[in-house]
Amino acid sequence: MPKVTVLMSGSRLGTNIGIVGFCSVVLIEGERRVLFDSAHVGRRTYLLAQLAAHGLTPRDIDAQVLSHAHWDHVQNAELFDHAPLIVHPDERRYAHHPHPNDWATPRWTGAILDLLRAEDAGEGDVLMPGCRVIELKGHSPGSIGLEVETDDGVCVLTGDAIHNAPVAVRGENPLVFWNAEQATASIRRVVGMDALIYPGHDEPFRIRDGKVTYHGEQRVMLTNVGPGMPGVSFTPDVPAGPSWIMPGIEEQRLR
Numbered sequence: 001m002p003k004v005t006v007l008m009s010g011s012r013l014g015t016n017i018g019i020v021g022f023c024s025v026v027l028i029e030g031e032r033r034v035l036f037d038s039a040h041v042g043r044r045t046y047l048l049a050q051l052a053a054h055g056l057t058p059r060d061i062d063a064q065v066l067s068h069a070h071w072d073h074v075q076n077a078e079l080f081d082h083a084p085l086i087v088h089p090d091e092r093r094y095a096h097h098p099h100p101n102d103w104a105t106p107r108w109t110g111a112i113l114d115l116l117r118a119e120d121a122g123e124g125d126v127l128m129p130g131c132r133v134i135e136l137k138g139h140s141p142g143s144i145g146l147e148v149e150t151d152d153g154v155c156v157l158t159g160d161a162i163h164n165a166p167v168a169v170r171g172e173n174p175l176v177f178w179n180a181e182q183a184t185a186s187i188r189r190v191v192g193m194d195a196l197i198y199p200g201h202d203e204p205f206r207i208r209d210g211k212v213t214y215h216g217e218q219r220v221m222l223t224n225v226g227p228g229m230p231g232v233s234f235t236p237d238v239p240a241g242p243s244w245i246m247p248g249i250e251e252q253r254l255r
Contacts, residue, residue, distance in 0.1 A: 001151045002030035002130045007050040008039060009218060010201040012164050014238070021072030023200050026157055027054070028148055031128040032062035036146060036157050037200075038076035047076055058082075063127065067159025067200065068140040069095040070104040074112055081116055086127070088135065089120040090254055091142025097255045101248050102177050105140075136161035136190065138183025139173050141254060145190070154195040155204075161186045164202035165212040166240060176245045178252060 010024035025047060026036040033056075039047060051057060058079045066087045067073055077085055096110035121144065125133040130149040137143050139160045146157040160175070161183070162168050168191055173183035190197060191207055196215060198204045203216035225232055 002028050002128065002148050004028055004148055004150055004155050004157075004198070005054070006198070006204065006216065007035075007054070008043060008047060009203055009216065010164075010199060011218065011220060012201055013220065019072075023072050023160075024157075024198060024202075025050075026198055028127075028131055028146065028157075030130055033060060034127055034131065034146075035061045035064040035080065036198075037067050037073045037159060038064060038079065040072045040075040044076050044079070047079070065121075065127070065133075065144070065146060066091070067145060067157070067161075068143040069109050069113065070140065070160065071106060071109070072104075073159065073200075074109065077112060077116055083117070084119045085113070085116040086119050086121045086133075087113065088122055088142030088144045090137070091140060091144075092118055092120065093254050094141045099177075099246065099248055099252055101246050104175070104177060134189075136186035138179045138181070138186050139176060141178045141252070143186070147193075147195070152196070154193065155198060156190050156193055156195045157198040158190055158200060160200040162190055162197060162199045164199050165197075165205045165207065165214070168197065168199070168205075168207050169210060169212060170240060172243050174240065174243050176243055176249065178249070180243065180245055180249075 005027045007027050008025040011022040013020045023039050025039050028034045061080045061083050063084050064080045069091050098105035121133045123135040132147050134145050134147050136145045143161050148155045176183050203214050205212050205214045
């Protein structure tokens with residue numbers, strides 16, 4: 001059975017002056033080593049350190065899966081340019097012609113994919129025994145996840161189809177760049193699988209009867225900031241508002 005290891009935890013950490021965007025990076029080891037997402041360049045040195053801590057270098061990765069092509073998930077993909085980049089064809093197509101209001105998919109995103117050995121994949125494609133692709137569209141046009149069978153049961157890696165545990169409980173994606181109905185259906189699909197969920201920006205968790213149980217612990221040290229500094233305040237949690245749906249979403253077309 002494949003083994004699933006979180007190399008870099010996703011985080012819900014936010015600010016009122018910009019998006020931190022720390023996504024999960026997960027390693028699946030079985031007949032091959034598959035990396036799920038690679039995060040943004042602000043985490044590159046930490047990613048390399050985490051690989052080294054597991055006795056690995058980028059060259060030890062046999063394939064990388066891109067959950068979706070948003071900036072905070074794709075920027076370190078070039079570290080693994082020797083390996084195929086597995087992406088949904090709709091995501092690849094859209095990345096070359098993103099909507100002008102799609103701030104998560106800058107126009108250079110398609111150029112990143114062109115530099116790499118992109119291979120299309122979709123629902124049911126098997127990457128290795130015990131590891132298959134599932135489609136979780138809506139947050140973006142071609143969001144995909146992985147269903148992984150482990151010795152401890154089934155795991156589902158979701159990317160931003162489910163950002164964090166509160167999103168799974170609420171059943172509504174907070175950021176929709178493609179289709180709100182599809183995004184909601186993707187959340188329902190994953191929650192209905194009764195699996196250990198590896199979300200895009202949180203620790204792994206299970207959800208049963210609307211209750212969340214975490215399987216991991218967030219450890220973050222903030223530097224150059226602290227209580228008493230002028231202009232700095234701390235808010236443990238921000239109440240969820242309505243989902244942000246990209247203006248002009250009805251104009252979206254795949255070219």
